[in-house]
Amino acid sequence: MTTYVMRRIIQAIPIVFGISILIFLIVQLAPGDPTDRFRTPRVRPETIANLIRLYGLDRPLPEQYFSWITAFFQVWRVECWGYSLKTGEPVRDMIFGRLPNTALLMGTAEIVTILFAIPIGIVAAVKQYSLLDKVISVFATIGYAIPSFILGIYVMYFGGVVLGWFPLFGMQSLGKSGEPLDIAWHLVLPVTSLAIQSIAGWARYVRTSMLETMHQDYVRTARAKGLAGSRVIGKHALRNALLPVVTLLGLALPSLVAGAVITESIFSYPGIGSLTINSVTANDFPVIYAVGMLVGIFVILGNLLADVLYGLVDPRIKY
Amino acid sequence: MERADLTTPLASGALAGAPAEIDEVDLVPVRTYWQMVRERFMQHRLAVMSLVILAVLIVFSIAVPALTGDAYRRSNLAYVDAGPSLTAPLGYNEIGQNQSVALMKATQNSLIIGFVSVLIIGSIGSLVGSIAGYAGGWVDNLLMRAVDVVLSLPFFFLILIIVAFFGVGDVRVIIIAIGITGWTVAARLVRAEFLRIREADYVQAARALGVGHRRIIVRHMLPSAMAPLVVACALGVADAIITEAALSYLGFGIARPEPSLGNMLNNAREYFYANPERIFYPGILLILLVLCASFLGDGLRDALDPRQKVKA
Amino acid sequence: MTGDNGRFATPGGDLLGIEDLRTYFYTRDGVVKAVDGVSFVIGNGRTLGLVGESGCGKSITALSVMRLIERPGRIETGAIRLGDLDLLALDEEQMRGVRGARISMIFQEPMTSLNPVFTCGDQISEAITVHESIGRTEASERTIEMLAQVGIPDAKRRAHEYPHQLSGGMRQRVMIAMALSTHPELLIADEPTTALDVTIQAQILELMKELRERNRMAIMLITHDLGVIAEMADDVVVMYAGKVVEQADAFTVFERSHHPYTRGLLASIPRLGVKRERLEVIRGVVPNPLNLPAGCLFKRRCAYAMAICDNPPPFREVADGHLSRCWLTPAGEPPSVGAEADPETAAAAAAELSMEA
Numbered sequence: 001m002t003t004y005v006m007r008r009i010i011q012a013i014p015i016v017f018g019i020s021i022l023i024f025l026i027v028q029l030a031p032g033d034p035t036d037r038f039r040t041p042r043v044r045p046e047t048i049a050n051l052i053r054l055y056g057l058d059r060p061l062p063e064q065y066f067s068w069i070t071a072f073f074q075v076w077r078v079e080c081w082g083y084s085l086k087t088g089e090p091v092r093d094m095i096f097g098r099l100p101n102t103a104l105l106m107g108t109a110e111i112v113t114i115l116f117a118i119p120i121g122i123v124a125a126v127k128q129y130s131l132l133d134k135v136i137s138v139f140a141t142i143g144y145a146i147p148s149f150i151l152g153i154y155v156m157y158f159g160g161v162v163l164g165w166f167p168l169f170g171m172q173s174l175g176k177s178g179e180p181l182d183i184a185w186h187l188v189l190p191v192t193s194l195a196i197q198s199i200a201g202w203a204r205y206v207r208t209s210m211l212e213t214m215h216q217d218y219v220r221t222a223r224a225k226g227l228a229g230s231r232v233i234g235k236h237a238l239r240n241a242l243l244p245v246v247t248l249l250g251l252a253l254p255s256l257v258a259g260a261v262i263t264e265s266i267f268s269y270p271g272i273g274s275l276t277i278n279s280v281t282a283n284d285f286p287v288i289y290a291v292g293m294l295v296g297i298f299v300i301l302g303n304l305l306a307d308v309l310y311g312l313v314d315p316r317i318k319y
Numbered sequence: 320m321e322r323a324d325l326t327t328p329l330a331s332g333a334l335a336g337a338p339a340e341i342d343e344v345d346l347v348p349v350r351t352y353w354q355m356v357r358e359r360f361m362q363h364r365l366a367v368m369s370l371v372i373l374a375v376l377i378v379f380s381i382a383v384p385a386l387t388g389d390a391y392r393r394s395n396l397a398y399v400d401a402g403p404s405l406t407a408p409l410g411y412n413e414i415g416q417n418q419s420v421a422l423m424k425a426t427q428n429s430l431i432i433g434f435v436s437v438l439i440i441g442s443i444g445s446l447v448g449s450i451a452g453y454a455g456g457w458v459d460n461l462l463m464r465a466v467d468v469v470l471s472l473p474f475f476f477l478i479l480i481i482v483a484f485f486g487v488g489d490v491r492v493i494i495i496a497i498g499i500t501g502w503t504v505a506a507r508l509v510r511a512e513f514l515r516i517r518e519a520d521y522v523q524a525a526r527a528l529g530v531g532h533r534r535i536i537v538r539h540m541l542p543s544a545m546a547p548l549v550v551a552c553a554l555g556v557a558d559a560i561i562t563e564a565a566l567s568y569l570g571f572g573i574a575r576p577e578p579s580l581g582n583m584l585n586n587a588r589e590y591f592y593a594n595p596e597r598i599f600y601p602g603i604l605l606i607l608l609v610l611c612a613s614f615l616g617d618g619l620r621d622a623l624d625p626r627q628k629v630k631a
Numbered sequence: 632m633t634g635d636n637g638r639f640a641t642p643g644g645d646l647l648g649i650e651d652l653r654t655y656f657y658t659r660d661g662v663v664k665a666v667d668g669v670s671f672v673i674g675n676g677r678t679l680g681l682v683g684e685s686g687c688g689k690s691i692t693a694l695s696v697m698r699l700i701e702r703p704g705r706i707e708t709g710a711i712r713l714g715d716l717d718l719l720a721l722d723e724e725q726m727r728g729v730r731g732a733r734i735s736m737i738f739q740e741p742m743t744s745l746n747p748v749f750t751c752g753d754q755i756s757e758a759i760t761v762h763e764s765i766g767r768t769e770a771s772e773r774t775i776e777m778l779a780q781v782g783i784p785d786a787k788r789r790a791h792e793y794p795h796q797l798s799g800g801m802r803q804r805v806m807i808a809m810a811l812s813t814h815p816e817l818l819i820a821d822e823p824t825t826a827l828d829v830t831i832q833a834q835i836l837e838l839m840k841e842l843r844e845r846n847r848m849a850i851m852l853i854t855h856d857l858g859v860i861a862e863m864a865d866d867v868v869v870m871y872a873g874k875v876v877e878q879a880d881a882f883t884v885f886e887r888s889h890h891p892y893t894r895g896l897l898a899s900i901p902r903l904g905v906k907r908e909r910l911e912v913i914r915g916v917v918p919n920p921l922n923l924p925a926g927c928l929f930k931r932r933c934a935y936a937m938a939i940c941d942n943p944p945p946f947r948e949v950a951d952g953h954l955s956r957c958w959l960t961p962a963g964e965p966p967s968v969g970a971e972a973d974p975e976t977a978a979a980a981a982a983e984l985s986m987e988a
Contacts, residue, residue, distance in 0.1 A: 225730065261479070280480060
């Protein structure tokens with residue numbers, strides 16, 4: 001197994017470089033540059049030229065890329081990811097500051113999802129063709145199809161305006177700092193909004209997997225051995241059905257970092273997602289680079305995790 | 320060992336002249352592949368309903384803007400915040416625009432963006448996927464690495480950046496952005512199908528006959544890969560519509576006064592308390608569009624899947 | 632005197648009796664009568680071979696005995712008796728007590744019939760602990776013992792391996808071990824060797840014979856392979872399109888078969904050393920289950936078909952313990968009404984003849 005992981009990591013390196021080049025190129029190709037907002041009629045061309053030299057924007061592209069990428073991985077240095085063009089803060093600190101918030105939000109949503117989706121999916125599969133199954137299927141399809149931002153708005157409307165029970169934005173109330181209950185209260189609406197979509201998707205996945213498993217020959221064998229229905233489903237079928245679901249866990253890793261761009265934005269939640277929007281709006285390139293790279297790397301890690309997890313639970317897989 | 324000789328007729332001649340063909344009633348009635356597909360599709364009441372609703376929406380979204388011209392962007396200050404009327408069933412917004420007309424125009428935009436970008440995704444995806452799947456070897460490797468790179472970044476993130484940098488509010492940029500990020504999924508799909516059927520007997524037979532590569536790909540292999548591709552495209556339309564709406568909502572997509580389901584929703588946010596219905600009609604229409612596309616995709620998937628188990 | 636409930640010579644008494652079993656499937660396209668009035672008996676310690684083409688209903692018969700028929704299928708009527716117990720009258724919990732304990736079943740595809748995520752040992756132990764309340768260690772010991780009995784070398788180690796780590800033949804041995812671990816009275820084997828290659832096939836059949844001796848177990852052996860029947864079966868039941876068309880002991884079926892279908896099957900076996908230009912075939916195809924012909928189901932493919940065959944033939948004794956569903960007399964001749972008779976005369980004669988039987 002360790003050799004497999006090593007091999008995958010080595011294979012991932014060119015992809016990471018590929019991502020870095022892709023992001024770099026996209027940003028470079030964009031019209032305009034970081035000095036745009038300084039170009040008012042009152043600023044002299046020499047000042048602009050100095051700025052360009054200061055930012056190193058006049059160096060040849062490969063050189064710019066190289067210095068950027070080498071600095072990127074030196075995470076221990078404060079200046080590794082540059083400084084925000086908007087606020088001047090070190091990008092690294094900005095990101096590290098918001099990372100826990102996003103992780104908390106997405107992590108909670110993930111746990112809620114698993115707690116609900118798996119039982120729902122199982123029930124729908126076991127009681128296939130029944131009214132319950134049809135209802136679940138329809139709800140799952142609807143829940144999955146509703147775009148997250150609409151869900152966010154409606155959840156916000158019903159929970160915050162109609163019912164008035166929950167706060168509409170932010171992560172904590174003014175004046176309170178780090179109080180778990182307060183934070184939890186703020187998390188309810190965004191988590192609900194995220195979870196509804198997630199549960200819909202996962203439940204369908206679990207249901208499909210269960211259905212496929214339930215029609216396998218070994219389930220028939222288990223019944224022929226005289227096992228009770230619940231044992232046949234709960235032990236023989238479920239164990240096999242959950243195998244592909246495990247990979248979903250691994251694939252959920254990147255979202256812990258990337259956050260939900262739209263949901264965070266709607267709820268003004270201080271996470272990486274809203275940071276992304278704000279920096280794209282402001283053309284804050286260093287932040288965009290950093291977030292992009294970070295997310296890309298975690299996607300690769302997430303894929304790796306998914307494969308490793310699958311190898312651990314399925315005895316047929318030998319790495 | 321005495322055995323009846325079953326090949327010679329009885330001496331009594333009972334079978335003299337009896338035909339040796341298979342009696343027709345022994346054969347199961349033959350239906351062509353497409354007839355079976357249609358039958359299976361028709362069984363999906365939701366999918367059929369979705370098709371109908373979608374068709375109606377398409378008709379309306381073309382007819383209403385065609386008939387009303389640029390009424391959707393004309394703001395008539397006399398009608399600011401006016402309530403519903405015969406020509407404006409949904410009333411007017413805060414700058415006097417007829418909401419119903421705007422809604423239809425917005426729907427039209429969504430549908431156009433949805434279909435065109437999926438067209439791009441489907442084309443590029445099939446091209447890359449078929450070449451990769453058919454050629455194998457280093458070509459496959461190279462193309463798949465490229466796909467991996469693009470897939471490593473969350474779609475929305477990429478699209479956001481592309482649109483933000485290259486043309487906020489430009490429909491063409493949005494379409495292209497969705498197209499060049501989305502083709503990867505289609506490519507993977509087509510490639511998987513190609514890998515699967517590459518070793519199939521009928522492909523080998525074609526090769527043995529000396530049929531050229533391009534013809535093999537286009538005539539023999541692509542049709543088999545079509546089924547999952549079509550399903551993916553139907554669902555892709557749903558995704559594209561959502562993406563455009565999200566972009567417009569955030570302010571990066573279609574901007575006012577051009578209507579989009581997304582920017583109508585964004586606008587409505589300010590009127591949560593005063594005119595809550597404004598968050599409903601664009602939202603519901605959007606949900607309707609997406610749902611219809613999704614159910615359609617589901618129906619297509621079940622209809623086109625050749626592995627239907629019929630318990631007999 | 633004997634009626635439709637076929638009786639072979641069963642010296643030890645009957646273990647399993649099936650009487651007029653009908654299992655129908657309600658599909659979208661119509662009702663498929665997969666098993667339509669099947670009756671036979673398996674004697675204690677006897678091996679019954681259930682033969683027929685694909686789709687004739689033999690597997691469904693077996694699954695009906697185990698009561699493992701699922702939607703859209705249903706056991707319509709009939710009686711299935713295990714000793715004194717009426718299996719169709721049991722509730723599900725009681726039936727579970729029978730499944731795997733008194734009647735065990737093994738299937739055709741050992742790879743997919745074993746759960747890939749549990750070890751072989753686990754699956755066998757499970758079969759034991761479900762029916763007997765013994766401890767895990769004792770169950771393990773018995774498992775290893777069974778594995779050794781079915782001829783798996785290094786049984787202790789193999790018990791901890793997963794199905795995918797074993798070869799096809801070994802997997803089938805594991806299935807057999809699992810089925811026999813509870814010492815059932817009846818083993819139902821549904822095409823146990825069909826998925827294996829010929830040399831392994833021979834080994835598995837030898838194994839089954841050995842275990843049959845040792846456990847004094849009855850076997851219902853389902854197959855389309857007449858060679859396997861010749862090896863293993865004491866009695867034979869031939870099925871066609873959901874009905875039994877002939878039954879007798881094995882010797883009689885091979886040497887003195889009566890029904891044209893059976894004779895066609897036997898004639899189509901290729902024989903080594905005999906020079907032929909073409910293989911014998913039974914012309915035609917199995918009838919569409921949704922569109923069965925009236926009267927004898929085999930008539931369209933039968934060389935002896937006559938007008939009277941438009942009436943369903945009686946299932947009657949053509950010799951002691953030998954039944955056949957055909958209008959031909961025991962000697963193989965057309966019935967008294969003659970082969971030339973027109974349909975009405977034939978129908979009248981049919982009614983008369985049926986009552987006699």
